[in-house]
Amino acid sequence: SQELEQSPQSLIVQEGKNLTINCTSSKTLYGLYWYKQKYGEGLIFLMMLQKGGEEKSHEKITAKLDEKKQQSSLHITASQPSHAGIYLCGAANSNFGNEKLTFGTGTRLTIIP
């Protein structure tokens, strides 16, 4: 079965600083999803990457998928308190759509004012 490893497990960053979270797969990724979770809430979809070398941005968050499609990074520029939460990467088991996702254990991000 596919395993996803996220690093770091937790991250404390001063407001305004940049940060990067990594997600590494034991197998080729058919689709890589980034979600954010706040305490007591469900997961909020951030971005989906499918093609090797793909990069997507939304506001101050940029996600990349490497050429080999086994590693993804999530980069936040000029972090804000609203970025705090748990970031999870999820991988699709195929490229057929509507497939269950396997998730990493998450990265807990704390932003210090």
Added chain:
Amino acid sequence: GAGVSQSPSNKVTEKGKDVELRCDPISGHTALYWYRQSLGQGLEFLIYFQGNSAPDKSGLPSDRFSAERTGGSVSTLTIQRTQQEDSAVYLCASSFLSPLHFGNGTRLTVT
């Protein structure tokens, strides 16, 4: 509502009791998923429904766990004879193609 709705939001039960957790997916979403999130753990896949196909039950941890999806819409996850290790947040998600849309979860505490 526009999102995935789960009820109850919190449930405290005594060990050995049965519990039912409900999920109302987004209208039109053909796929429905149940995941479990334990403290300090990632999301653990439990079961997946896709249209009228037989559900993928490969993630159910024991035969005490079962789930139904009636009329291709609402789903109920049932845990029989609850144990303390069942304490977790149970998350439901639905989708039509990608991505998965999650509900806020049911926090289950077994005392």
